[in-house]
Amino acid sequence: MDTLHLDQQNSGLSGTSRRAFLKGSGLLLGFALVGGTTSTVFAASASQVTEEEVTAPFAPNGFIRIDPKGIVTLVMPMVEMGQGTYTSLAMLLAEELEVDLDQVQVQHAPPNNALYANAILQSQTTGLSSSVRAFWTPLRQAGAVGRTLMIAAAAKEWGADPATCKAAHGVVTDVSGSKRLSYGELADAAAKLPVPAADSVKLKDPKDFTLIGTPAKRVDSPMKVDGRAIYGIDTKLPGMRVAALAISPVFGGKPKTFDEKAALAVKGVHQVVTTDEAVAVVADHLGAAKKGLEAAAIQWEDGPNAKVNSADIVKQLEEKSRQPGAVARNEGDAEKALSAAAERIDAIYQVPFLAHATMEPMNCTVHMQKDSCDVWVGTQVPTLTQMVLEGVTGLPKEAIRIHNHLLGGGFGRRLEPDGTVLAVKIAKQVEGPVKVVWSREEDIQHDMYRPYYYDRLSAGLDADGKPVAWTHRIAGSSIFARYVPQLFVNGLDPDAVEGAAEPPYALPNIHVDYVQVEPPGVPTAFWRGVGPTHNIFVVESFMDELARAAKQDPVAYRKALLGNNPRALGVLTLAAEKAGWGPPLPSGQGRGVSVAFVFGSYVAQVAEVEVAADGAVKVKRIVCALDCGMSVNPNTIEAQMEGGSIFGLTAVLHGAITIKDGRVEQSNFDNYLPMRIDEVPVIETHLIKSAEAPGGIGEVPTAIVSAAVTNAIFAATGKRIRTLPVDPEMLKTST
Template structure:
């Protein structure tokens, strides 16, 4: 049933122009988002929207089309990279519009910040676990307005009061049910009605939801199973060439020598493109391109960063972390209280650079012509990509067409447009379309990495072990300063201190500051969560240190600090209960707990681990309690918890990017290890349902898992680890 619809939903290989869309038949709804407001501005009938589009007086943020067949098309501003956003946002619309989920067709939105900006980031971007949070109200309002208009149209045709009619499954019925009209039959006439004021739109009471909150089947599952799904790497165009690329192994370096003659001698190779920082071999197919690239025998001038080493980076961070930073939070007098505390604890924690290592390596197809540039790619930041291509090509923005695709793993990597910029530079020298594909080695060694952080903490306890003072200094590079400047003010990176500046606990005297440190020769960027992925590990591991120093059970200790925070206390209690906290375990087995508030959601995890005599760690079970407010699809949340937990656990056990002589030492999955199937623990998810506004979930489990496992390791061995990934040599049994 869903096959033809899904082909229209996902497999969009040609751009849908805004003008063509507005001229489409039937009812068109548009809505606008202004700042953080939940109020939506709804478009007039289609003809008036076109007029307003010409005059620029109305710029809706998203569109819904209902055509005479009854199909509902949602122009989707968010990118699908496995997180289930196509399903979740379609459910929001379908719930209020009163249609079945399989009646919703999804098309990728064109690049347009004015229409499709994410309200959390103020650009058209899929990130910060914000898709449902950003569109929870606007999409439901759009559906409610559509339903009201369609009912009013039917009522007018029947000459009855609209209040006596109702809609269900895309059909409007009269009071007795003896008459009915489909949405398709009503769409054109409904488009001529005046739009009701936004204030008059009444959304469903959550108690009346029939779709939101249910385990709805994902709309993209079948096409991914049978191979119909199209990712960026699947782009196919007439006359397309394929390019393999080698990028300078040192940031800032450039090609010194290239044996173009040898490369061109390979059958199928058409040309060699040298753009200084990279060399591309363009061929009829990937096999020839790779052979040609190898034959080119490139040598490199390393430039100014050829001596960068990991030890020097860590030393720089360590030294800078001794200096005061920009204050993120200052309550009370932590310094004075520390000096007077009955017991004082200090610790240094470190987390490494991390790559994204998505299954789909970086790729981009570009056709650059005199008056336009078409780009086929999977991107989380479509409007940023369009802007950078326009700047590089010299063409106006409206001449840049970004054909967005499903993404085979984003994790924040596709928030950056460096891969597209490189492809456009190459395309400038190629006649016709060219697909640029990075090898796995290029993908890992030229990633934009989660920053290395160096943290200093201290705490003071009173005579009964209660914390009376807490200080936390974070040293690391700032992604926000480059990418989201309004998140960086007076030297403070708001993302870098998330989950540290406002831990969930009652701490009477607390001081948190941030020192920006930018290591040379390293590009840093968003990962699957950034600040919380290191801060939760640090805060929750150190909180366990306090519980141990106070000679108290870690769960009981935390409960004593969460009386003011019922939602945090709720997830902690539920996770502990479901994990059977306190029940006996064999020797060298342990349980660890962690709690967090990040991305608008509360989570708690209990990890159960076994540490072998050789120090190897086997994570046996993860129990996660989630309070993300009102949820849309429990199946999606559980999948995100499982995937995010394993993503974070992979990093905790194995993840580390290191530099030597300016070069990244890891190159493929043999040296940057993914979690193997025999390492994967059981992951259980328990949801707390409430009426709070939705929070984010995609990145939350990635942030929380490392602390739970670290605390379980301590429970099993009595050895405290303060660096990631876990050093198993320190865990070897002495017996």
């Protein structure tokens, strides 16, 4: 059976009465929220039933619905953007509820922080590789509450002690096994029982898990393979029109003039709409809208950022990086230890702006009416989006309905509500629903970019090559200062220093600080792996430099510094063993290593590369060792290690956004290259069994792969990569 049910009309409905729902058409799912809890849920065909005929299913908490037919629905608090969340979180619920995974359907949760907030991020936000970590306990508790009530209902029916009854596969049986009742048969009775507190129910001992830790097929795969899955860009509504848009090519620019008459002359075009930063052409379909946009021949007023260039941004970073910053960590006396060291090593590392370039470009459908605003979109932040739209529309939160969808890639881009805000500004000028679709060029050239970082490092070695001092200064834009200003305290951005302030190694004298440097006009935001995507590259590359300066093997050198960190030592040892570390490779080939603790998981990678005479780099093999605590779905973990590594490889080998005259120079996949299939290496994943609580997965390999690859390039060529992406010109063999 299909285990994923997604109705694009099913969210954002909490402020509407049950009777109002039944006046609509199709399958509608409604929630009546009372005192912060979901008290009723119903599913009905409005054209066939009346309000009185609707039977509320068993719903003991915000996550579970079991109807009299035995259909189990998980109201999914997080969004699915390819990372496997819908499967892994369903497994958590199913394990404790005692149902099979294929008995669970998944439904998007409406915006509701009270019910569905991610405890790590303190809001209904999908990001920071936190979904399993945040809901590891709440979803198991929700399932355990449901199971407890089903058993209690059956025991009451039989006049038995609940302790003598057990549940399995959605059925409760008595001690003899002769009596059995399905969850569907028990739903009505269970709904009448008092609901125990979530923290009072007993959870399974991990040794008794039957589902968690076993490989499970993705519940969303069948619908994605055969095309039934609905993404935001697939939204279709009666009377809907489609808008193509052009945003000022210069950051902060505005439309100056355009030929409205020429645009309206295109068959199918109905309207030309402007906002402060953009022009949109509204038509019957996207083809007509794009032709109308071209015919409009827009002229732009460039504004104050027309002379901004990448070289100037780097110069600004270089200058600012010479100044002391906000202290992230200071132990011992690093400057004194540096001055007394037998050898001093200094280095400057740089990583560029990066775009998200999700496969599904930015899009949003809006139906703006006098007293309501309906939004169909794929977003990682439904509650934040709803809150922001209160200010844009002037409507109360209850009148703003967010219909969330599967995401065709997020990577942090859809943590930002800017695309939805722009769509609403356009929709306010259009009669009826309008779908706003960004072209690939608009998507890449008006992204919100991973910051450009400029890092200064120094280390001191003693006579044996052991580090006695370590200093690291990070200069770059602060995402926290804009996105969560309450966490930007005393000039310190916790994300910008993550992976740098707490390296896994024993370093007796360490000083890490941060200098906020905002590039003029260039918007910055979280990018898959966030701060660690740059810091692990820098820290692990510099650690490799220290090992080479000490004339020691890079793996052995790291092991000596990880003696007090057994989990980090464990992944490093396993990765080196599985990669066959040690024996030399042919000329032009090399192995590199990287190790880190990020997003609650310990990980090590060994990359094997080959560098051709013309400087072309071929990554042949990547071996990953991972200690992520208890694993929920090994299949998902392996897929995430593969996909995240490839995403990171795209950045290390190809990725860079550059600015010229206030404009992004890259525009599509011909000049902002993703990894091609013939470039993808063999990727192996080896899991360390652990009883620790689960760590994150999705961003872990993206953060660590770059250093493994560039360290391997050094092993193959003797040339150190300190600026990304890799420049083949510097790797050419001299003739």
